[in-house]
Amino acid sequence: LVQLVESGGGSVEAGGSVRLSCAAGGLEFNGRSMAWFRGLQGTGVATIYTEFDGSERPLYADSVKGRFTISQDSATNTVYLQMNNLRPEDTGMYYCAASGRLSSPSLVPAKYGFWGQGTQVTVSS
Numbered sequence: 001l002v003q004l005v006e007s008g009g010g011s012v013e014a015g016g017s018v019r020l021s022c023a024a025g026g027l028e029f030n031g032r033s034m035a036w037f038r039g040l041q042g043t044g045v046a047t048i049y050t051e052f053d054g055s056e057r058p059l060y061a062d063s064v065k066g067r068f069t070i071s072q073d074s075a076t077n078t079v080y081l082q083m084n085n086l087r088p089e090d091t092g093m094y095y096c097a098a099s100g101r102l103s104s105p106s107l108v109p110a111k112y113g114f115w116g117q118g119t120q121v122t123v124s125s
Contacts, residue, residue, distance in 0.1 A: 002025065002098060002114045003023075003024070003025040004025075004096045004115065005022065005023045006021065006022050006095070006118060007020070007022075007023075008021045008119060009094065009120045009121045010122070011123075011124065012086055012122070012123055013124050014087055014088055016086050016123070019081070020094055021079070021080055022078065022080075023077065023078055024096070030050050030052050030054065031052050031101050032050065032098060032099045033047045033048065033049040033106055033111070033112075034050075034070075034099075035047035035099070035106075035112060036070065036096060037097055037109060038090075038092040038093070039093060042109035043061070045068065045081070045107075046058065046061065046070040046081060046107075047070065047105045047106065047107055048071070048072055048105065049102060050072075057104070058070050059105035059107060061107060067083065067084050068081060068082065069081070069084075070082075079096060086121075087123060088123050089123075090121065091122050091123050094118060094119055095117075097109070097116070098114040099113065100113050
């Protein structure tokens with residue numbers, strides 16, 4: 001049984017930072033992407049794809065490049081999203097998602113079959 005549990009959301013002022021965590025149970029990272037999406041519409045924020053040899057390939061939405069960093073710890077099966085220099089437009093519910101078997105990173109929501117319940121991030125101006 002795959003379970004994704006997010007934590008770390010909150011309210012911050014513009015320019016502040018937040019780190020989200022996603023505890024992923026029941027799956028392995030190799031050969032799949034782990035991603036963060038914002039909102040019910042599933043706006044892709046960042047993803048990290050793990051090759052079968054263990055190497056990692058991140059991919060970011062243009063709007064967050066240089067501000068957000070996605071990472072993962074295979075020892076604890078946890079995915080992180082470090083969010084710096086936050087803007088009011090970053091406000092939303094952030095969902096952790098796991099794909100099925102892929103060959104490359106993707107921010108297409110339809111490629112993700114497992115989703116967490118979400119954690120809210122609110123950025124005030």
